[in-house]
Amino acid sequence: MSNIKNLQLSEQDITEILLPWSLDNPTVKPTNQGTVNTTFFVEAPVQGKFVFKIYDDTTTTAQINYEHLLLEHLQSCHLSFAVPTPVPSNSGETLITINKNDKILRVALLPFISGQTAECENILHIGAAGSALGELHNALAKFDTYSKLSQLPTWGNLENIHHLVAPLEVPRILGLEYSQKQRIIKSLTELIEVAPDLYKTLPIQTTHADYLCPNVLISENRVVGILDFEFATYDLRLLDYVAALDHFTRPPKQVPKKERIEAFSAGYAKHLSLSQLEIEELTLTWRLQQASCIVYWTGWFIEKKVTHQNVLDGVIKMLQLEDWLKENTTFLT
Structure with missing residues (x-):
């Protein structure tokens, strides 16, 4: 082709x-x-x-x-x-x-679905997006319940999410400076080790896997359309949740905003509640989600789909989040 x-x-x-x-x-x-x-x-x-x-x-x-x-x-x-x-x-x-x-x-x-792209800085849009994701997750849970149809690997399986990238090779491929290299290797090593336990204990179902503002259409402060299911797969429900949470609550080059987290979470809870174990593992799963992005984007960098700077920005974002999570674990749980 x-x-x-x-x-x-x-x-x-x-x-x-x-x-x-x-x-x-x-x-x-x-x-x-x-x-x-x-x-x-x-x-x-x-x-x-x-x-x-x-x-x-x-x-x-x-x-x-x-x-x-x-x-x-x-x-x-x-x-x-x-x-x-x-x-x-x-x-x-x-x-x-x-x-x-x-x-x-x-x-x-x-x-064609009419509507405006959701705005991450609009608190009403954030709440509506959270609500729609909760509704969507309820529906997705009833599809391919035994993962007989899904084609893509789970996003938390860092060693298999991109065929061109071994996770611990990411710092070398990107040419990271020493301090970044040490932190990324330490984080990736830990996450590779603990990810299997998350998959043994947390709810798994079909997920959207690309729940971003451009894929959420809004009219009069409510969601009227959700687009682009091309990355959908059978995965941790919580991984899909934190990926959306990260996107809707973090301004560019900043840490998550607490009021945005509260709006998104309250919207989601209108249709679905995270389990107690999901709440306890939210920070770890959020870190795993960020790591999966870095590994996948590194593959895209090799394939010339994104720039080197795009991936470096992602590395900075990941490390920034890890620092923030250490200081805000109590707030999230």
Whole structure:
């Protein structure tokens, strides 16, 4: 297959690729969004608005099919917000493989969901995002309950989350200064050792694994849509929670804001309560989540998907959080 980021497609090309959906006189324009896949806005006078997605080669077909099955499940759960369940083509398929200009493409058509991107500095948005995640987790818990379908490794398995990176090689790959190197190696070594116990004792279920502001759509201070389930997998529920908590409560280059944590947690609790053991292991799991990001982003750095500075900023963020957690364990528990 081809590298879609280097793919040049005209509006006429996209219109021809859309033929399996029989849209009437569609207009097409790029979304200029997303770091992995290529997407276009599509509007047809009769059928309405859609998002057309061309999947990147790094995503396996099995993972795409898993994502589509998950979205169909969520559609059946009658959630208070929308999810982008793929639109079946004329043949009934949601994933189409097509040869265009001697390039093999895997494509899907998704409904357009109207709403504004959630704002991390808006306390009402933070509370709404927490509430929606609690509702989402309840629905996700009923999908693939024995992990027979999931394709991606668990994010807490640091030694297997990116095939190009051994965790303890991260400092060397990034060329970290001595003090950072020592702290990162110490933290990674500890987390690799304790992670298996977390997976033995904490609740595991299907998770979103990319619950960020760009993937949460808001209208009138409530969540109306949740997007991008391409990283969904069977994992620690708490890992998904702290990943979202980190994103929604930490301003750039700063530590978490307590009032944001309280808003997000209160929203989540409207639908779901963390277990006592999850509360006790929250700080450790938060550290594990940050470490998984560093290892994965280092792989992306090797693949030239992010810059060296992007990953270095993540390292600083991880170490900053570890210092903050030592001082605020009581607040979190």
